[in-house]
Amino acid sequence: MGITHQLKRSEYIEWNYDAEVYAFGKRLGEQFDNNILREALTDSSYISQERVRQQELGVPEPALTMTSNNELATAGSHIIADYSIKYLRSALPLFPEEGIRSLVDYLTSSEVMAEVGLGIGLKDLILCKEYPPTPETVGKCFQAVVGALNASTSLSQCQLFVRDFVVTQLVGKDLNEIWEIENPMEAMQDILGRSGRGEPEPRLIFESGKNTLEAVYHVGIYSDKEFIGSGYGETIGTAVDQAARDALRRFFQTTAASPPLPFGKENVKLKAEPNLSVEDCLIPSEKPPVRCPWSQQHLALEVPPGPPRLQLQAGIAAEKAPFAGFCLQTRERKQSGRASRVFCLGALWERARRAMSCCARGGESCVV
Incomplete structure (x- = not known):
């Protein structure tokens, strides 16, 4: 069969570039100036190619009236970055400034720009x-389209276009994976210390499969006897690291249960002032104290339940949250000729059922 030639859409007989450019603007629901939009779709490599082709045909000085999209792409890139950072600061007020800038870098990357450009149908329109x-050419052309829309209409209309096509690329993405803190435990210590709260204390909630290849540990982190996060891992160190990341997600309000970004008809007031930086919450002596707002937020935290076999009666996990980090021990006892298991909170000895009843009522006998 050999290598098949991939035909351009413009090589078909019924191709009409003027009609395609006009239909492109109407599909987007925007009012473009036709000449500016054509400039946005013209790459500098196409102009160089046309100049060389005319010189080969004997034209010493080709008279080309086309203009490349370099200036429009630069203007569009600035509009995308400026609006995205102001929008995200307003939509994520507790997310650190480092994370906001990482999200903007992700949105303005050539991969995301190319994906958005291909999605709106730029592949066959680019000259x-x-x-x-290439993805770089498609991304640059999309930025030029944004610049062309700003030159054709207004800045506010262009910002709505950026919100609908660029910022929405964060839907379904984990913001904490786009911006990942290298040392979460150290960052959490700095935040809690600057906020006047106690040091984070990791405690083992439960473990399973110890000394096996399928070991799993569940670690919770407490501050001033208050539960602030938990995590799982195949080792205790990994579980502590994941628990610290979970606590930071709760502080920044970027958990899976957090409200989505405000899109649609919701009016978002852009925020020019930068969010609080994680670096501002460090505690070096040469820096003046900065009060961190993250740990001051009202967080409805609950101690996560253990496996069904290890759940205690009457919800003592909620009443005894400061002591929920102790391991649950099981003791098999025989009663009336039948074996039964009794679950005790933090006990290394066998407890009577009377003691368990006291624990269920919130008695102090279950505190070790």
Whole structure:
């Protein structure tokens, strides 16, 4: 069969570039100036190619009236970055400034720009030397389209376009994976210390499969006898690291249960002032104290339940949250000729059922 040639859409007989450019603007629901939009779709490599082709045909000085999209791409890139950072600061007021900038870097990356450009149908409209166009060319062309929309209409209309096509790329993404803290435990210690709260204390909630290849540990982190986060891991160190990340997600309000970004008809007031930085919550002596707002937020935290076999009666986990980090021990006892298991909170000895009843009522006898 050999290598098949990938035909351009413009190589078909019924191709009409003017009609395609006009239909492109109408599909987006925007009012573009036709000449500016054509400039946004013209890459500099296409102009160079046309100049060389005319010189080969004997034209010493080709008279080309086309203009590349370099200036429009630069203007569009600035609009995308400026609006995205102001929008995210307002939508995520507790997310640190480092995380906001990481999200903006992700949104303005060539991969995301190319994905958005291909999604709105720029592949067959771009005038460039190569086909199919490279991701860098598609991304640059999309930025030029944003610049062309700003030049054709208004800045506010262009910002709504950026919100609908660019910022929405964060839907379904884990913001904490795009911006990942290298040392979460150290960052959490700094935040709690600057907020006047106690040091984070990791406690083992339960473990399973110890000394096996399928070991799993569940660690909770407490501050001033208050539960602030938990995590799982195949080792205790991994579980502590995941618990610290979970606590930071709760502080920054970027958990899976957090409200989604406000899109649609909701009016978001852009925020020019930067969010509080994690570096501002460090406690070096040469820096003045900065009060951290994260740990001051009202967090409805609950101690996560253990496996069904290890759940205690009457919800003593909620009443005894400061002491929930102790391991649950089981003791098999025989009564009336039948074996039964009794679960004790933090006990290394066998307790009577009377003691368990006291624990269920919140008695002090269950505190070790």
